Amino acid sequence: ANLLQAQRDYFGAHTYRRIDKDGVFHTDWIREARKAL
Structure with a gap:
């Protein structure tokens, strides 16, 4: 879960x-x- 959060935060918001x-x-x-x- 932490890796997914880090990737989401790094790549920015998506719709x-x-x-x-x-x-x-x-x-x-x-x-x-x-x-x-």
């Missing part, structure tokens, strides 16, 4: 599509993780 909603999405995972603390 993704969802199967339940139209459009392209981006989540700031670091901000979301801080809110969860």
Whole structure:
């Protein structure tokens, strides 16, 4: 998991599509993780 987080942080943010909603999405995972603390 730590390796995946490091790779995500190094390569930057990417957008993704969802199967339940139209459009392209981006989540700031670091901000979301801080809110969860």
